[in-house]
Amino acid sequence: MREFQLIEKIFKPLTKGCDAAQCLADDAAKISLKKNEELVISKDVMVENVHFLSDDGGFKIASKLLRVNLSDLAASGATPLYYMLGFSKTKDCDEKFLREFARGLKSVQDEFDLCLIGGDTVRSQEKFFSVTIFGKVKKWQILSRNQAKEGDLIFVSGTIGDAFIGFTKACESMKYFSQRHFFPTPRIELGKQLLAKKLSKCAIDISDGLLADLRHICHASKLDAEVFLTKIPFSIHAQKILKQVQDGGRVCSHPELVSGSKFTTLDLLSHGDDYELIFAVNPKNRKKILHLAKSLKLDLTCIGEFKKSTQKKFEVVLRNEKNQKIKIKKFGYEHF
Amino acid sequence: MREFQLIEKIFKPLTKGCDAAQCLADDAAKISLKKNEELVISKDVMVENVHFLSDDGGFKIASKLLRVNLSDLAASGATPLYYMLGFSKTKDCDEKFLREFARGLKSVQDEFDLCLIGGDTVRSQEKFFSVTIFGKVKKWQILSRNQAKEGDLIFVSGTIGDAFIGFTKACESMKYFSQRHFFPTPRIELGKQLLAKKLSKCAIDISDGLLADLRHICHASKLDAEVFLTKIPFSIHAQKILKQVQDGGRVCSHPELVSGSKFTTLDLLSHGDDYELIFAVNPKNRKKILHLAKSLKLDLTCIGEFKKSTQKKFEVVLRNEKNQKIKIKKFGYEHF
Numbered sequence: 001m002r003e004f005q006l007i008e009k010i011f012k013p014l015t016k017g018c019d020a021a022q023c024l025a026d027d028a029a030k031i032s033l034k035k036n037e038e039l040v041i042s043k044d045v046m047v048e049n050v051h052f053l054s055d056d057g058g059f060k061i062a063s064k065l066l067r068v069n070l071s072d073l074a075a076s077g078a079t080p081l082y083y084m085l086g087f088s089k090t091k092d093c094d095e096k097f098l099r100e101f102a103r104g105l106k107s108v109q110d111e112f113d114l115c116l117i118g119g120d121t122v123r124s125q126e127k128f129f130s131v132t133i134f135g136k137v138k139k140w141q142i143l144s145r146n147q148a149k150e151g152d153l154i155f156v157s158g159t160i161g162d163a164f165i166g167f168t169k170a171c172e173s174m175k176y177f178s179q180r181h182f183f184p185t186p187r188i189e190l191g192k193q194l195l196a197k198k199l200s201k202c203a204i205d206i207s208d209g210l211l212a213d214l215r216h217i218c219h220a221s222k223l224d225a226e227v228f229l230t231k232i233p234f235s236i237h238a239q240k241i242l243k244q245v246q247d248g249g250r251v252c253s254h255p256e257l258v259s260g261s262k263f264t265t266l267d268l269l270s271h272g273d274d275y276e277l278i279f280a281v282n283p284k285n286r287k288k289i290l291h292l293a294k295s296l297k298l299d300l301t302c303i304g305e306f307k308k309s310t311q312k313k314f315e316v317v318l319r320n321e322k323n324q325k326i327k328i329k330k331f332g333y334e335h336f
Numbered sequence: 337m338r339e340f341q342l343i344e345k346i347f348k349p350l351t352k353g354c355d356a357a358q359c360l361a362d363d364a365a366k367i368s369l370k371k372n373e374e375l376v377i378s379k380d381v382m383v384e385n386v387h388f389l390s391d392d393g394g395f396k397i398a399s400k401l402l403r404v405n406l407s408d409l410a411a412s413g414a415t416p417l418y419y420m421l422g423f424s425k426t427k428d429c430d431e432k433f434l435r436e437f438a439r440g441l442k443s444v445q446d447e448f449d450l451c452l453i454g455g456d457t458v459r460s461q462e463k464f465f466s467v468t469i470f471g472k473v474k475k476w477q478i479l480s481r482n483q484a485k486e487g488d489l490i491f492v493s494g495t496i497g498d499a500f501i502g503f504t505k506a507c508e509s510m511k512y513f514s515q516r517h518f519f520p521t522p523r524i525e526l527g528k529q530l531l532a533k534k535l536s537k538c539a540i541d542i543s544d545g546l547l548a549d550l551r552h553i554c555h556a557s558k559l560d561a562e563v564f565l566t567k568i569p570f571s572i573h574a575q576k577i578l579k580q581v582q583d584g585g586r587v588c589s590h591p592e593l594v595s596g597s598k599f600t601t602l603d604l605l606s607h608g609d610d611y612e613l614i615f616a617v618n619p620k621n622r623k624k625i626l627h628l629a630k631s632l633k634l635d636l637t638c639i640g641e642f643k644k645s646t647q648k649k650f651e652v653v654l655r656n657e658k659n660q661k662i663k664i665k666k667f668g669y670e671h672f
Contacts, residue, residue, distance in 0.1 A: 025556045026481050027408040027541070030473070031375040039367040039375065041453075043468055045422040047460045072363040086381040086422070086466045117377075120466075124383045130422045130456075130466040132379055137366070145362050205363070220361045334339065 001095055003121055010102045011085070014109065014116040020082055021117040029084065029117035031134065040135045040142065042072035045086075048127035058097040060182045061129070062104025068207065069133040070112055070186035071275040075205040077143040077195035078135030080112050080188060085119035086130030093127070112188060141195050145220035147202035148280035154225055154304040155200075155289060157187050158276040159235040160210050161268025168263060176237050184275035189296060194279060199288055203279035209270040211316050212332020214278055218306075218314040221280075225316045227304035229326060232269065242268075266326075269318075272333045280306060337431055339457055346438045347421070350445065350452040356418055357453040365420065365453035367470065376471045376478065378408035381422075384463035394433040396518045397465070398440025404543065405469040406448055406522035407611040411541040413479040413531035414471030416448050416524060421455035422466030429463070448524060477531050481556035483538035484616035490561055490640040491536075491625060493523050494612040495571040496546050497604025504599060512573050520611035525632055530615060535624055539615035545606040547652050548668020550614055554642075554650040557616075561652045563640035565662060568605065578604075602662075605654075608669045616642060 001009070007024055015021035020029050033039055046068070048054055052061045066083065073080050085105075109115060114133075165171060166181025187205070194200040202221065204213045210232070218225050234242065245262050281289055286302070293300040309315070318326040337345070343360055351357035356365050369375060382404070384390055388397045402419065409416050421441075445451060450469075501507060502517025523541070530536040538557065542549045546568070554561050570578065581598050617625055622638070629636035645651070654662040 022480065025552075026412070027380075027543075028376045028378045028412045028414070028478075030412075030478060031377065032475065033369050033375075035371040039369075040364045041367065041420065041468075042364045043420045043422055043455050043466075044363075045424070045456045045458045045466060047424065047458050049461075050459060076362070076364045076366075078364070084377065084379045084468060086379055088381070088383065088464070119379050120381045122381045122383050122464075123386060124462060124464060125385075126460060126462040128424070128458075128460060128464060130379075130381060132377075132420060132468040139368065142364075142366060144358065207363075216361075 001098060006098065006121060010098050011116060014102065014105055016115040018115045018117065021115065024118060031082065033136065036139050037136045038139050038142070040073060040076045040078040040137055041132060042069060043130065043132045044069045044072065045128060045130045054092070054127060056182070058100030059104040062101045063108055064182050065129050065131055066105055066108040067184050067186055068275065069131045070188060071184065071205040071207065073133060073135040074187045074191040075143060075203050075277060076135065076137065077141065077191040077203070078137045079192060080114040080133065080135045082114055082117040082134045084117055084132045087119060087121045088124040088128050089121060090124060090127050112186070137195070143191060143195060143201060143203040145202065145204050145217050148217050148221035148223055148306045149282070150223060150306060150308050151283065152280035152306045153283055153286060153302045154214065154227065154278065154306060155281050155300050156210065156233065156276055156278050156303050157190055157298055157300055159233045159238065159299065160274055160276065161238050162235050163273035164268050164271035165238060165241055167271065167273065171241055174237060181273065184273065186275060187277045190277055190298060193292055193296065197288065197292065199285050199292065200279045200281050203277050206274040206276050206278060207272050209272040209332025210274065210278070211269050211318070211328060212272065215316050215331055217278065217280070218316060221306070222309060222314055223306045224309040224314060225304060225306055227316060227318050229265070229318055230321050231301065231303045233299055233301040234268065238268065266328065270330045270332050337434060342434065342457060346434050347452060350438065350441055352451040354451045354453065357451065360454060367418065369472065372475050373472045374475050374478070376409060376412045376414040376473055377468060378405060379466065379468045380405050380408065381464060381466045390428070390463060392518070394436030395440040398437045399444055400518050401465050401467055402441055402444040403520050403522055404611065405467045406524060407520065407541040407543070409469060409471040410523045410527040411479060411539050411613060412471065412473065413477065413527040413539070414473045415528060416450040416469065416471045418450055418453040418470045420453060420468045423455060423457045424460040424464050425457060426460060426463050448522070473531070479527060479531060479537060479539040481538065481540050481553050484553050484557035484559055484642045485618070486559060486642060486644045487619065488616035488642045489619055489622060489638045490550065490563065490614065490642060491617050491636050492546065492569065492612055492614050492639050493526055493634055493636055495569045495574065495635065496610055496612065497574050497607070498571050499609035500604050500607035501574060501577055503607065503609065507577055510573060517609065520609065522611060523613045526613055526634060529628055529632065533624065533628065535621050535628065536615045536617050539613050542610040542612050542614060543608050545608040545668025546610065546614070547605050547654070547664060548608070551652050551667055553614065553616070554652060557642070558645060558650060559642045560645040560650060561640060561642055563652060563654050565601070565654055566657050567637065567639045569635055569637040570604065574604065602664065606666045606668050
């Protein structure tokens with residue numbers, strides 16, 4: 001498929017005729033805001049064999065691409081509006097891949113009510129995709145990493161580590177894990193409610209790993225964080241697998257991991273790809289968070305507390321059931 | 337250099353402390369607008385061995401990357417504000433490359449008064465860079481491809497084909513051509529003045545080739561275009577080289593071109609990378625355009641006219657000095 005056809009057939013329908021896209025006829029898109037609004041923008045790039053495998057197929061790759069970007073908006077408390085797509089066309093990029101890719105984008109667009117407004121198509125040897133995503137917040141109302149306060153409780157949404165188990169392919173028979181790996185749920189509504197109900201000013205989404213991303217808050221807010229391993233929410237499925245792993249029954253089979261290696265509970269905290277939110281809550285709002293969890297039908301779990309950083313190291317301290325400090329070798333995924 | 341260092345040392349200084357960047361501490365940037373403003377956004381991706389060679393070095397690659405993106409804003413008549421950068425780090429990407437790359441970005445930032453507000457860094461096998469650029473226009477005042485009217489004159493800024501000659505490396509001894517190839521001048525001030533002085537509502541920048549990009553206007557505006565070859569502005573340097581080529585004295589030596597092959601005048605109209613503006617002007621404004629050219633110290637040349645498209649082909653007709661139609665084999669660069 002040539003560039004013109006690709007844009008007309010595959011991408012133009014994804015604009016849903018929205019004004020900002022200018023029918024994809026110009027190189028530029030345009031966005032208007034109401035006077036009490038601010039635009040929130042994030043940009044993420046995904047590369048073959050780093051963030052996805054070509055075998056994953058267009059639908060899964062596109063879904064994850066957009067969901068991961070939406071998660072950045074969730075962490076800001078923003079309402080999704082639009083996105084732009086940088087699309088690289090490799091030689092093996094056939095019409096089937098393109099149609100599946102577009103179907104993946106559309107399914108996420110429909111779920112989160114956003115549309116494509118522009119981008120660029122290039123040819124390359126290696127597959128990569130770049131998304132710039134746009135959302136809106138009310139002026140001065142945005143969740144940031146540097147807004148945690150001493151004594152704030154550390155909350156986390158959903159469950160941790162499922163995406164990692166999906167990634168290891170340790171349990172390919174269980175669709176649950178691969179779903180969590182390929183189709184993370186950006187916590188858009190949670191981010192918006194935290195702002196609207198004034199329950200938090202500080203959040204981050206877990207892309208690099210619970211411990212690594214929590215440490216980002218610590219650095220930005222100049223605080224330490226104390227986390228209790230026993231409080232970290234794992235899904236029933238993950239708990240089961242962790243027990244099997246400990247019993248020697250499950251091993252990794254993902255090509256990027258040492259085949260046959262086992263993983264531990266700590267791996268689940270340091271792999272990332274959870275796309276859950278970590279957020280800071282004043283203890284007086286604890287009950288309101290529990291109400292919010294109920295109304296969103298989403299687990300919101302207190303896993304620890306932000307503390308004054310006496311040594312100015314802005315570190316994450318992880319404690320076991322005996323309140324002992326657990327040594328952390330790896331905090332999270334490192335890009336390079 | 338690890339990711340954290342790369343961001344702190346190389347990219348953070350490029351934010352110039354602007355509010356929108358949020359110190360690069362969050363994944364998201366935020367932009368506010370005044371109530372009578374609209375945001376104009378464009379996204380361009382550049383890939384190694386397609387848009388640049390690794391040998392070109394960080395300074396040239398970064399300069400071109402940003403200048404090409406700025407040219408999209410120029411074609412909209414927008415004032416540059418910010419940009420986001422998707423940066424891929426390959427194995428051969430050493431500190432020297434990174435510092436040169438940052439120096440390239442900074443030089444363009446300083447010239448056009450914009451700053452970095454965010455982005456993403458990834459590792460990859462192949463070098464590629466993605467920029468999302470942001471500018472502003474007054475509400476409802478934007479240059480678009482679909483606003484040419486029957487009878488409008490076709491103007492073009494600067495000179496055509498210099499970048500192509502630079503690209504062919506046919507004349508490496510002449511710095512002029514490689515400067516035009518690596519350091520195109522986005523016609524920001526021209527775009528803004530065309531809007532401010534109400535001299536045009538329709539423009540495009542020449543990235544794919546004069547003929548191909550003019551055809552984009554024809555398609556969007558549903559008109560034909562008649563262009564006279566003798567009116568197309570070539571630089572004195574290009575005129576000289578064209579004569580030498582015709583005399584058999586110059587040949588291409590760029591690895592992507594057939595070594596030893598010659599180019600013709602038509603190649604200069606269909607290669608692209610000029611980043612000059614083509615714009616439509618009502619004949620009554622012809623004199624005002626000449627005044628504008630004087631005040632901007634920039635050649636603005638009328639090369640033809642938009643005509644009613646009787647056959648609805650929306651085509652570009654190129655005529656020679658005898659008013660004969662010249663057959664065009666290739667209109668412009670095709671991405672794939």
